[in-house]
Amino acid sequence: MRKFLSRPKKSLGQNFILSSEITKRIVALAGNLENFNVIEIGPGYGALTREILAHNPKFLLAIEKDSNLVKCHDQLLNEHQGNYRIIEADAFHIIEEELIERPVKVIANLPYNVSVALFLKWLSNIKFFTSLTLMFQKEVADRIVARPNSKDYGSLSVLSQLLCDIRKEFDIEPKEFFPRPKVHSSVITVNPLPTQRFAVNLETLTKLTRVVFAQRRKMLRNSLQNITNHTETLLERAKLSGNERPENLTVEQFCLLANSISDLLMKML
Structure with a gap:
């Protein structure tokens, strides 16, 4: 994998996880995967992908915008024929229902530059998902889980907490990524509610x-x-x-x- 670690694209918000211990912790938070289809966004070189596949999901669909990185998954595709697929696409523009069947869990190290837009997109169709285990820039994660009377509380907090049970699980230091970002990251778990907490348009x-x-x-x-x-x-x-x-x-x-x-x-x- 090291031969590929030379040209991450800042324009795509690419920061790749180096630690297998962190990928294990992330996937463990998603719980049992054997009876679920899984979506991964921005699989990069496949560190998180490998850990997801090790937990035997019913099917894994990876969405990658960088065509060069899609090519890095040939070996995984050969090893997991029939239950792994990677497509080159912009995750913001795909229609999940057309690509994968429920029940669906999302597990992703989200690109920083599109993380909020993607999360808002999923919130608009939140009942399609069983759970989402997501890595954000720490500042964004803090906004999502923030409570009233705090500086991080805002529009994102209100909408997220109206529709879901959300928990911040752990923080990750910049040294665990390549290239090193200038900020810390955080992993959150999102469990959609059967019905939103309060009736509102x-x-x-x-x-x-x-x-x-x-x-x-x-x-x-x-x-x-x-x-x-x-x-x-x-x-x-x-x-x-x-x-x-x-x-x-x-x-x-x-x-x-x-x-x-x-x-x-x-x-x-």
């Missing part, structure tokens, strides 16, 4: 949280003016004073506020 909730967290130091009364002129009515329906800042609201309170916006818009039609 996801599109309205997403727009609301993006608007108010874009001005996170402002009180809600002020930031909500970017959404409607009926701010006080919204606050009253959601049982909020308006003096709160976005980071002070729980997921449930955001859902109440989003529902108030939806009700108000319906009455204005």
Whole structure:
């Protein structure tokens, strides 16, 4: 494998895991794989791929954007004919349902530059997946698992925790990758809920949280003016004073506020 370790592409956010101990820990978090189809994003030279295959998944589908890296998997393809496939594609643009059948688990060391976009894509269709075991830049992982009244709490936290049980499992130092990134990484486990925690229109909730967290130091009364002129009515329906800042609201309170916006818009039609 060392002969291939010379040209990682920074444009694709490529940082490859060197430690087999870390790949073992990651795959172990995904639990039993024997009755599941698995998706891996950005398999690179196959370190994590090999560990996944060692756990005998029903089928493994790897998505790799770099054509040079796809060629590195010929031996694995020969060794695991019938239950391993790698395709050259952009993971953001694939339709998972067209490529693999449920039940599906995702296990991936996500490229830093597309990790949030990919995760949001999966959240929009979260019921398709049984679980996701994902490595992010530590800063992103902290945002996903953040609780109210913390500096990392934001739109990503609210949407993730509305739809899933999420746990941060462990951090990884830069020295465990090639090339060494300038940041630490973290592995999280994501278990989709049978139904979302609170009834709410996801599109309205997403727009609301993006608007108010874009001005996170402002009180809600002020930031909500970017959404409607009926701010006080919204606050009253959601049982909020308006003096709160976005980071002070729980997921449930955001859902109440989003529902108030939806009700108000319906009455204005």
